[in-house]
Amino acid sequence: MLEVRELSKSFGGLKAVDQASLDVRQGEIVGLIGPNGAGKTTLFASIAGFHTPDAGRVVFNGQDITGLPPHRICTAGMVRTFQITQPFAKISVRENIMVGTYLHTADRKVAEHEAEAVAGMVGMAGQLDQMGADLTVAGRKRLELARALATGPRLLLLDEVMAGLNPTEITEIVQVIRDIRDSGITILLIEHVMQAVTSLAERVYVLNQGRMIAEGTPAAIADDPQVVEAYLGHGAAKVLRA
């Protein structure tokens, strides 16, 4: 469904993403992990059209979308969320979500109806009239998810939707993400909360210093010496094994 081939993106002299490739197949939940500053968010932004890649290709559903603007990519069925939540502060949750549902209907009643359905799906049915600015961190994360879902995507790119949440909230949102996948939406997620990645993702990619260093099931990844070293430092794998 999504093919990223040798994508590179530099800022000044810094190679944020260096020839990274990944594949996401229909119906999967795929994780993208890596230490801080590994280039995960840059890779996401480059896939979703927020950055123009310096090199490489992004193919979505057989269509080359490299360098297309975000709104075109969104219309094609791929939508991202932001790690730093970006709610529309001065309008209600319902109106926030309606911005998403308006993508495929100009009818206000339909948009409103669909927004309420989406809110139900992420557990925000009771907060429809709250202002974007008045939400808690968990509420903002859910809203971020809801708005993206509202655009009717086939592939959802989630950037650290669990960061800053407490364990109960994480359990809840993990279930929401499972439900979303079961409704037929493919998911690629960046995540720091390892427990969540292990329980959600079927396959995991590991990015370190802009390069893709490993790919596999969560269990295989956790045993990969290269991955352990990326997180814990050079030589760590040997020490742990000893």
Next chain:
Amino acid sequence: MSRQAVLCAVGLGIAVIYPLLAPNYLINVGMMVFFVAFIGQSWNIAGGFAGQTSFGHVVFFGTGAYTSTILQVTYGWNPWLAWPAAMLAGGIVGWIIAFLSFRAGLRGSYFALITLAFAEVFRILANSVPFTRGGLGMLIKADQRPINFQFKDPIWIYYIALALCMISLLIAWRLTRNRFGARLVAIRENEDAARALGIDVFAEKVKVLTLSGAMCAAGGTFYAQKYLYIDPSIAFGVDKSVEMLLVSMVGGAGTIFGPLIGSVALTVINEVTRWLASVVPALKNVQPLSLVVYGIMLVLIVARLPDGLMGLFRRKPRHA
């Protein structure tokens, strides 16, 4: 009928009956209230709803005023026909300014400054090109017949201003209830998020500035027909830009009634200070006193009431 609808109907009723009872002087004051509310609303649609704050909105006003006046004086058009042509010109100027500024990625204060620069360029051009007759200005021949968009009785120009204001309120009301308006608000609140959710931010911003420009240009023609004279500093002077921005901010930017309420408030202040200056000897030399009060008011509004006077009535959002 909801309480708001009743209030609106009562308000409209009063506005319609008012000139039948008021003396000519007060009819003129009322006309100015609605006229300023109208051009304020044209600013509000771009600056308040879409968050594209302009400091040079007068560029559209002047484009409208000059377009209809030149067509009329130089080419002998009927002003009623020149009016839509003026709106078209305002829309085109809006489109061009939006296209250039937004293509260059200007946001926030950079956009505000570029609009100010455009307005100044237009003012200087109007001062120097032959077809505007430069600094002499242009005089529309007085011939007070309705077919000439000129009226003996001030009540008619009052009603036209009222109608313009009503139309602008309807446009703003539509924006609170349709997709275009929802997208404008999304762009104002967070451009990146709007983009991620499939909104073509550039196209929507160009659209709103085109609409706003056409509206404001309609105000320019109205003004020219009321006073039958324009010159570069009237048509492109920075004070009109400030007035449009001020009534929206005072009343509540991004709200339907903000510009109207702001216009009422500023007109009342204007009239009261004028009267005060004439009766209190100590204030005689503070000229004009209204500007001092405007300034204080703007500081207070920005500091204490960021949502303007409408913020005082703010309730939870309603939904049908």
